[in-house]
Amino acid sequence: MHARDLHDGWLLRAEGGSVPERLRGLDVPVAIPGTSHTALLDAGLIADPYVGTNERDVAWMHRADWRFALEVDQPPAEPHERVHLVFDGIDTVATVRLGRHVLGHTRNMHRSHRFDVTGLIGHERDLVVDVSAALTYAEAERQRLGARPSAYAHPLNMVRKMACSFGWDWGPDLQTAGLWRGVRVERWRLARLAGVRPLVGIRPDGVPYVRVHVDVERSGLEEPAALTVRTRVAGIEREATILPEASTAVVEVAAPDAELWWPAGHGDQPLYPLEVELTDGAASLDSWQRRIGFRTVEIDETPDAHGTPWTLRLNGRPVFVKGANWIPDDHLLTRITHDRLARRLDQALDANLNLLRVWGGGIYESRDFYELCDERGLLVWQDFPLACSAYPEEEPLASELEAEARENIARLTPHPSLVVWNGGNENIWGYLDWGWREVLEGDATWGYGYATELLPRVLADLDPTRPYSWNSPSSPGFALTERHPNDPDHGTHHQWEVWNRLDYTAYASEIPRFCSEFGFQGPPAWATLERAVAPADGRWSKTDPVFMWHQKAEQGNEKLDRGLAAHLGIPADFADWHWATQLNQARAVAFAIEHYRSWWPRTAGAIVWQLNDCWPVTSWAAIDGGERRKPLWYALRQAYADRLMAVVARDGQPAVALVNDTDEPWSGTIRITRETFAGDVRAELLDDVTVGGRSVRLVTLPPEIRTPEDGRSEAIVARLGTERTVRLFVEDVDAALAGDPLDVSVAPTSAGYDVTVRARSLARDVTLLVDRLDPAAVVDDALVTLPAGESATFRIHTGAVLDEAALAGRPVLRTANDLVGRVPERTVSALG
Ligand code: BMA
Numbered sequence: 001m002h003a004r005d006l007h008d009g010w011l012l013r014a015e016g017g018s019v020p021e022r023l024r025g026l027d028v029p030v031a032i033p034g035t036s037h038t039a040l041l042d043a044g045l046i047a048d049p050y051v052g053t054n055e056r057d058v059a060w061m062h063r064a065d066w067r068f069a070l071e072v073d074q075p076p077a078e079p080h081e082r083v084h085l086v087f088d089g090i091d092t093v094a095t096v097r098l099g100r101h102v103l104g105h106t107r108n109m110h111r112s113h114r115f116d117v118t119g120l121i122g123h124e125r126d127l128v129v130d131v132s133a134a135l136t137y138a139e140a141e142r143q144r145l146g147a148r149p150s151a152y153a154h155p156l157n158m159v160r161k162m163a164c165s166f167g168w169d170w171g172p173d174l175q176t177a178g179l180w181r182g183v184r185v186e187r188w189r190l191a192r193l194a195g196v197r198p199l200v201g202i203r204p205d206g207v208p209y210v211r212v213h214v215d216v217e218r219s220g221l222e223e224p225a226a227l228t229v230r231t232r233v234a235g236i237e238r239e240a241t242i243l244p245e246a247s248t249a250v251v252e253v254a255a256p257d258a259e260l261w262w263p264a265g266h267g268d269q270p271l272y273p274l275e276v277e278l279t280d281g282a283a284s285l286d287s288w289q290r291r292i293g294f295r296t297v298e299i300d301e302t303p304d305a306h307g308t309p310w311t312l313r314l315n316g317r318p319v320f321v322k323g324a325n326w327i328p329d330d331h332l333l334t335r336i337t338h339d340r341l342a343r344r345l346d347q348a349l350d351a352n353l354n355l356l357r358v359w360g361g362g363i364y365e366s367r368d369f370y371e372l373c374d375e376r377g378l379l380v381w382q383d384f385p386l387a388c389s390a391y392p393e394e395e396p397l398a399s400e401l402e403a404e405a406r407e408n409i410a411r412l413t414p415h416p417s418l419v420v421w422n423g424g425n426e427n428i429w430g431y432l433d434w435g436w437r438e439v440l441e442g443d444a445t446w447g448y449g450y451a452t453e454l455l456p457r458v459l460a461d462l463d464p465t466r467p468y469s470w471n472s473p474s475s476p477g478f479a480l481t482e483r484h485p486n487d488p489d490h491g492t493h494h495q496w497e498v499w500n501r502l503d504y505t506a507y508a509s510e511i512p513r514f515c516s517e518f519g520f521q522g523p524p525a526w527a528t529l530e531r532a533v534a535p536a537d538g539r540w541s542k543t544d545p546v547f548m549w550h551q552k553a554e555q556g557n558e559k560l561d562r563g564l565a566a567h568l569g570i571p572a573d574f575a576d577w578h579w580a581t582q583l584n585q586a587r588a589v590a591f592a593i594e595h596y597r598s599w600w601p602r603t604a605g606a607i608v609w610q611l612n613d614c615w616p617v618t619s620w621a622a623i624d625g626g627e628r629r630k631p632l633w634y635a636l637r638q639a640y641a642d643r644l645m646a647v648v649a650r651d652g653q654p655a656v657a658l659v660n661d662t663d664e665p666w667s668g669t670i671r672i673t674r675e676t677f678a679g680d681v682r683a684e685l686l687d688d689v690t691v692g693g694r695s696v697r698l699v700t701l702p703p704e705i706r707t708p709e710d711g712r713s714e715a716i717v718a719r720l721g722t723e724r725t726v727r728l729f730v731e732d733v734d735a736a737l738a739g740d741p742l743d744v745s746v747a748p749t750s751a752g753y754d755v756t757v758r759a760r761s762l763a764r765d766v767t768l769l770v771d772r773l774d775p776a777a778v779v780d781d782a783l784v785t786l787p788a789g790e791s792a793t794f795r796i797h798t799g800a801v802l803d804e805a806a807l808a809g810r811p812v813l814r815t816a817n818d819l820v821g822r823v824p825e826r827t828v829s830a831l832g
Helices: 036-042 059-063 133-147 337-348 367-376 395-413 427-433 449-463 504-509 526-533 545-549 555-570 574-598 630-641
Strands: 003-005 010-016 065-071 083-086 093-098 101-107 113-116 128-131 166-167 171-173 183-189 192-200 208-218 227-233 237-243 248-254 272-277 284-292 297-300 311-313 317-319 321-326 355-358 379-383 417-421 491-497 516-517 605-608 643-650 653-660 668-678 681-691 695-700 714-720 723-728 742-748 752-759 763-768 783-786 792-799
Touching: 010 036, 036 192, 059 166, 083 093, 083 681, 093 113, 101 113, 113 192, 113 321, 128 133, 166 284, 183 192, 183 284, 192 272, 192 284, 208 227, 208 237, 208 272, 227 248, 237 248, 297 417, 297 653, 297 752, 311 417, 311 752, 321 379, 337 367, 395 653, 504 574, 526 545, 526 630, 555 574, 574 605, 574 630, 574 643, 574 742, 574 763, 630 643, 643 695, 643 714, 643 723, 653 668, 653 681, 653 714, 681 695, 752 763, 783 792
Parallel strands: 321 355, 321 605, 355 379, 379 417, 491 516, 516 605
Antiparallel strands: 003 183, 010 065, 065 128, 083 113, 083 183, 093 101, 093 128, 166 171, 192 208, 208 248, 227 237, 227 272, 272 284, 297 311, 311 317, 643 653, 653 695, 668 681, 668 714, 714 723, 742 752, 752 792, 763 783
8 A cells, every 4th residue: 555645735716706806826835735715815715714703704615616637747547556546525515527527426425435546546637626505505405405593593403514614602713724634645456444333342351452453455456365464462463364255354462461541640641552454465555553552441221219321431440530621723624733732632631531422513523533532541522523503314414424434433443532423413413402392394304313323323333332322412312301301300401491491509409410511701811803804993792793703602692790799899990890791701610510510420520611712712722723722721620629618608608628539538527617708717616527438528517617607708728638629608799808908929930920919808810811911821730819928829831021010910910809899099191
């Protein structure tokens, strides 16, 4: 096998009715992988669609047709040689031609395409991919098949293109077209490895093994021969023969010395190179290599006293899932590099996450993504890309979905990180509750068969080692109308009442078995906003149309303000509002996680909506489109820490929850006080506690701790070892917090600056918004609450020279106090 990439020398031309005059007939160089949008952007022919309202100005691209052309300089096939032209991903509706020959038509970006060009290569040179508007195609399909409801206006359910291509409540409507993954020519003789699926397991005697399923394609140009498949892993080599009339083999390799692969926080992630070689006895024909890990995975769904659990077990051990939902990390997918993914996944790991759910409105991610997760012990739950819509089960959609599922299930088998396949996002829920049932005509299909028949059938065929869930949310073991799919007592649950309607304290009103979506919005970091939506006149406003262009949620700002009012009030000043909404986002999500973790093992996981953004936007994300960590990121790191101490409610009273997500017991003397904001201790409790490994202990509070004399100026403070937690008796907005509680000193360091703060009075959520001074600056900690007398040092990494005075006050150094307390004088800053 010999492969050569065809990535250089392509030209792109926009065609069709909607193309602006200035672009007509223009040939634009396009680097592959690349799409319409990146090509025009790189050539300076369109303005950055992530800035201002530029997104609107490129809407014409949705109706354009695109010609990708390359002159192929390749020799003709040798005798006995097969030549394939392989596209790893075409976005989306396209016709591929070599010279005058139509190689094929495509309509699914979630799969690859392989064309036999044995007789053409070297004779025909003009390779052309004509991509037509996916939107127009989808509309025609809707016309042909009959409309099916969706949470979004465009018919994203009529074409196999990334659902959020067409806009989402956190994403732009930029419908790319192009060659979004690799393109190459493969030359081979006799036979090639058409598929390799390693499926791992652990034998009853404890020995790990891998069963390598190999499919070969024979050229048909030579006398069929017996082939040998040689596999090597963990120092052990095994062979199998494929007889001339056969095309598959299964090679089983036991690896008694191999160590098990564990998720982050539960053990190491040993990875073993698995090599597969195909020979005809003499010469090597093809080879394949990936790193695998040995582990088992199952979901415990055995009904119990509370309903139906949904507990992930790795190597037989239950794991509390500390997760986040993942969306494509850049809407323009071809810009997502290995390094960008590594940075994002490091941020996930550093926030103490152990799982990412690749959400169904996005894509099957790249090999880089899963390999980086394998290395870090980040578990992956992969949705099939079906989201928030009813999907027709007619052709060609059904065959396309099956083809993409087959390809991606097989492609992802090597990755130990991949532990759950899920049949889609909120499709079953939508059918039942969002009025779809009522509008679907007669026996119109809506995708139930995909979730309950097609996808499980394909998985059973290709990869029975990984658990499958019908949908998120779903109630396992129950048919459609037997049990509501979002019933918190059964299986997975999405909690969206809080964001849409209720105060975040309502998270505590239910004890879900597994919460796979919940979240709260907040704006991006200031530097990210500055780049994307800075008002020309410098007058920032939350109602500014440009700012609002980057707020895609229905009544997003109204919901932000509703969420703020009861806790921090609604600041009038934009800079205050920006900080308050970021803080409230962090607090809302932390509140939910603390509640969920305190209910382990009844609640077995939390997957916050959402880790990342795909452009600059106000959203539920913890890391914004400029790759900057929002306060929520720091809140996740605290709330997902291996050892968590938090005040939660039990039977209507506050109690201290000690959550130990390590294997070792957590012991010490807990000191719980009721103290004034000024630091006067009014009541004290000392208790020797031991929390067993992977368990939770609740310390109930005696009346003298839980009953304040003046609830407005007292707090409960619990301390155990280096852990500390503080809970007020009233909301901040009602508390007598000092507006300016800190003494601050700033010292330059080799890395940047250290800012040391000391609280004269209780200081809530001390945070340095350092990107206001240097867009590249980062700080090691945030949201630090300091009882009177305590201090903390924040380490700022920056290469810039910063104004030290600016580091010591607003709008950079912030607290909850400065939103609700009396502030002597407001620091005026050029930054707003
Ligand atoms: C969930 C997700 C997304 C959406 C989010 C916020 O339902 O699955 O569809 O972006 O809510 O509304």
